[in-house]
Amino acid sequence: MNPSSFTLVLFFFTLVLGLAVRSLKSKKPKGQLPPGPPVIGNLFHLIFNRLSHVWIHCLMEKMQTEIACFRFSGINVITVTSSEIAREVLREKDEALADRSESYSSDLISHGYREVIFSSYGESWKRMKKVMTTQLMSPTMLNKTLGDRTLEADNIVTYVFNLSRSGSMTKPINVRDVILTYCHAVMMRMMFGQRHFDEVAHDGGLGLKEKEHMDAIYRALDCFYSFNVTNYIPFLRGWNIGGEEAEVREAVDIINRCNDPIIHERMNLWRKKGGKETKEDWLDTLITLKDDQGMPLFTFDEIRAQCKDINVATIDNTMNNVEWTIAEMLNHPEILDKAISELDMVVGKDRLVQESDIQQLNYIKACSRESFRLHPANAFIPPHRARQDTTLAGYFIPKGSQVLVSRVGLGRNPKIWDEANVFKPERHLDGRVGSSMEVTLMEPEMRFVIFSTGRRGCAGTKIGTSMTIMLLARLLQGFEWTLLNGKNQVELVHANSNLFMAKPLLACAKHRLAPNLYPKIKI
Template identity: 50%
Template sequence: MTMSMIMMSLTTSLPYYIQIILLFIISIASITLLGRILSRPTKTKDRSRQLPPGPPGWPILGNLPELAMARPRTKYLHQAMQELKTEIACFNFAGVHAIVIHSDEIAREALKERDIDFADRPHVLAMQIIGDNKTMGNSLYGEQFTKMKRAITTELMSAKTLNMLVASRTIEADNLIAYVHSMYQRSETVNVRELSRVYGYAVTMRLLFGRRHVTKDNVYSDDGRLGEDEKKHLEAIFGTLNCLPNFSPADYLEKWFGGWNLETARVNNNIVRSYNNPIIDERVELWRKKGGKAAVEDWVDIFTTLKDENGKYLITPDEIKAQCVEFCIAAIDNPANNMEWTLAEMLMNPEILKKATKELDAVVGKDRLVQESDIPNLNYLKACCRETFRIHPSAHYIPTHVARQDTTLAGYFIPRGSHIHVGRPTIGRNPNIWRDPLVYKPERHLEGDGISKEVSLVESEMRFVSFGTGRRGCVGVKVGTIMMVMLLARFLQGFNWKLHPSCGPLSLEEDDGLLMAKPLLLSAEPRLAPNLYPKFQP
């Protein structure tokens, strides 16, 4: 007797609605079992036609149900790869192949040796709202990407432009310690995360627009705090950043539901643009219709005045506006995260803090403030920043890359359209790469005694991720390094630090997003002569 005949005989005596329910349950179970059998990797010697190993999935949805139920979602990826004993895996999220990489060797292959194959970005509606396919960061690999990257690399990030903007960056480095000094005078607690974000925001505004305040009639304090408009602007910038792809089930179900976080992305993006766009419109009017001004003074001026070989303006106003949003969301979180974790690790390891301040006193002294020109000689400080990048990155994965064509990686078949995710903490904390990977040890980044070679924050061998590499790599490495090292150097040179009583025992616990679970709250005490602390400059 066949299975279908047995089922018929068992169900005919039951009420009709019970028969329907049983048949539905059996059908779903059968489809699920078949789907899991078919999803098992085939055993073949030719890995070039075989996907990387991955967990069995459900029909249609693949591994999406497990991803949606996991908290944090990256925990599911890590556990699945540990069970599979692999450093490259293929997850199926509603038909999207997500290739997850936890190996420095495979990461180098993907982003250095074969980066042309993986140079696209995913088509996610939230990214389209933010960048509108016009920016260097989110446009597909092609003419638009090439145009924007060339303009940014050769003009905005050129040595000439960065030298032109030294004064703007120095103003905010001065404002940083002016702000902390005013907090000391009022016996206020220093929230390191908040203060670091204020610094990153202020530097970014100076570089983009040549001024800290985004509205002319803004009411601001005279000690370095942000005005109300700047606070709203900064909050919306982080709100926009949080809408970028990060293994959200909504990103994989857009073709059915249109995305669940689009309204949040739209609202935050509109707020950011409501502050940026009037400045940009004013500059476009000034440079392209009213004859301009005496000199180019910031990044928006450069964008507005660039022309192609035919004498036509190279960058449209809409492209400038979209790219400015991208600059805002790319420039602020990394220095702030690095600063907070570095100070916390130094307070947990006083000998490291002592070595860093000793280097500052030897290279700079205590009779002047540390300047950007000192950075090449601050190797131990940069080693601390590198070690923080290694063990405390600002995100679980680098921005998503997409395969432009059918290709291979680590010998496995990678279909066109696959999403490529390179893990940051899983590589930086990998015991196969680093000895004692969870121990904070800046000395591991120094060559010999640390003075034979200048230390760079860039990790070209992908043993950890600081700045992206390859065609989609970060073009702002130099300005990012300046912001990060100056932030840390001014903090350590200007003040002695201790844990504020309200913070409780110092804990290095991290939250789901890799931030410190509790913001670092400190008390500051000046360590320089009173005349060296500058006044705030609006």
Template identity: 45%
Template sequence: MKNITSIISSPLLTLPWVFTNWVATSLSGTLMSFFHLTTTIFLIFGFLVFIVQLRSQIRNKSSRRIPLPPGPTPWPIVGSIPELFRKKPVFRWILGLMKEMNTEIASFRFGDVHVIPVTCPEIAREFFKKHDAMFMSRPITMGTEYSSRGFLSIAVSPSGDQWKKMRRVVASEVINPYRVRWLLQKRTEEVDNLVHYVYNQCISGPVVNVRVAVRQYSGNVIRKMMFNKRYFGEGRKDGGAGVEEEEYLDALFIVLSLLYSFCVSDYMPCLRRFDLNGHEKIMKEAIRIVNKYHDPIIDERIREWREGKKKEVEDLLDALISAKDSNGEPLLSTEEIKAQAADLIYASVDNPSNAIEWALAEMINQPELLQKATEEIDRVVGKERMVQESDIMQLNYVKACAREAFRLHPIAPFNLPHVSSADTMVAGYFIPKGSHILLSRIGLGQNSKVWVDPLKFNPERHLKDPSVKVDLDEPDLRFISFSTGRRGCMGAALGSIITFMLLARLLQGFSWEVPHGEPMIKLNESMTDLFLAKSLIAHAKPRLPVHAYPTPKNNY
């Protein structure tokens, strides 16, 4: 069988080209009719289909007839590519079809790529605990190529020397327990600014746009830690973001939405030049906006370090620039610094803000949850000062609310995809080399075989053992907070504390209610993603003495 496979997979690959050349020669005569030309085209297409099907049959035989996971019957050559245009959003079609088929693992072939979605924690653990080394790489996509400046950073790069290098640098110089403690003051400044901004909204009018507030905070806190500045422009007097930050944040969310967006060219690269989905044009513009704000800061900072004008590390950008090898030479090039700085920012802005917008919306609709959370904060912290990061360890109920939001309302339908490095078998199914493995954040977190009443927002489910401290980690993959396995998020601890502080300050500082005249908050998902369909607009009122509210030192 091995000899047959080698014969088919190498010499026959050249036959279409030989056949095409023969046809081209035969067409050289000026009297060849249009009928003959059309017939020839169909012959070529049919020959290609024959080759693809023959190779597929031989591959199935060589895999000892182990079946692929169930899925829709693919078209020859293109597979289910047509569905990428017909079934939007694609993730709802995939998960809906899996539900109809009553399967927790499936196979969708797009072009020559098998996409394997998983909704079962047990199968997920088999992929990323038992076989983690085999599934540690990432697929190459149009979106990730742009966002990582050609795969120079950590999160989306395929496994290899570059990924290993950047992982070592980030682990040793950027994201470690020392650096997290060292950045405390910057995080405190930005959570103070959040409270200041919401307080001003209460004074000017009782209705607050929570989405604006939480996204603004997420953007501010990572900018402060990365660039040591809150705003690119002047900001607003009430503590809000200016037009520069609004443009920048919109661009970040566009980039994130297109990293793995089921783009046709990601499965059939030969079609990339045509940009059939229109994604590449949008991605280019979003990346241009991000780079417009990042590059001047980074270029100037590198110049200051090289000229000796700057000698002390004050933020994460300084940590990236000042990293040295054993010979005292810079570890990272300018392009690597720019790619990794952007990588860390992309990883920080969406998850906390989405989780807390949903958590607050759910809790407003269940006022008893708000009462329990604020009573816990008042008991641990009191009303004479604002909650600090050192208090979070004792706020189990608040953390359980955040954890429940991650379970029920994930930021994305799937985790970042993993790629199989070899043919293997998982859960009794054949997983071909090159397959893209997608853990369904929705399928795991809302799995009725794992969670009781899975569609209900119930923080109590995470508090069954009072001796266990609540956090966002979920090693059993019953839901996903910050990815998993060897490619798990290196900044999970930092992301957790940012998330907890965001929720704790909003709950401690303000009383939240449904806007006057509304019966309750509408908890509808957007049709195209998993955000709330409409920004959370809520009635807020200060609940602490005036002197307890912070006043930020500056807007920069």
């Protein structure tokens, strides 16, 4: 160990020891906290266990508990892997646990908590959530933007069609790149009314600036979901411990450089030049909303924060889910065949699947649900923070505690799921076979987490469902997917920083529809 590393370790050890002693001296809680490891060492283990979520889940399994309390500095972090307790968190005690925890990453991404995802519960948050629900995600707006989503669904099948014909039939296609191309393009169309920032990529893929933008969104999200020591020791913020603060600053700067010129130009158009005939996208809506006095409802910083919310909310779940689902299907050809058979029966091969068909695609939705259960994008949902003293499962939860519902703990809990580690879409069809009951991506019983629920639940469940199932259905209907030559299985390994596939999925695609059904790329 070199001298500088030794000094850093010594600094952290001294800091952690001092904070642990302070924690022991803190006032006695008003009731019994959930079980947890000894107070001394929690923060030390957090610092030196890079995969913090693995360490937390292993400890909970060793303690044989579905609710645990970890003491990180002066903050109680409560982790939950039980569906019953998860329902208590997100439904029964929803209002008491509706706050958000502050961190360097969330503050920077949200421009000082001026939006919906990261802001604490209060009147400002309620105002923004109402706009998100009743304006941007309203049935009227989603119907209005249907054409944008359909256009990009057309573009993506033609993009893959062109890729599959550009070389030999065994040329590998980067499935993740295809998925991200669709997700980013749909988000851009609905938010800004355009597919590209500057230069157009005529092949149907993303340009360099779009790729840089998307990469920055993912890096910012990784920083937000990390268990950084500064999340629990605020006075260390700004010191760039571990380099993460520089990482999130760079990512947010890139997102701003991409988004801000469009926002400035559009605000100038609406507020100084008289606007245009109709409001065409989400940005138009945010800029033109008025308060009770007829003044603009949102400032520039609030609008750019809301746009960043949309950036981070519309990409990761769909990308992660569709990639894992196709990977699992390639490893289970019988499941892939069933999904194709459903598409051929419901839609046929004479037209492309549309959003209006999604209601009838129960098996494909069951496959998507199973991937959400087994392969969430991140180990925990965003942390909830106790606004007041409360209880969970009979344990005392002090005001200011962080509560983390585990996506992994719920989705792979053997008390909830038979053969919990096996990909079995049929489990989501129980009680629906031969009936008219529709499979949905909602999970009100919290047996696993897709969009969450309650006050902090996702406002975009309908658009999230539409994007995910539409993309999956288009890729399955349009192409015969096979493993690369020499491969008999896809290696199902998740990444370290998040739970995406560790390596992008590569597969071969052969078109299975008439060539005239693959439209020309429309930029």
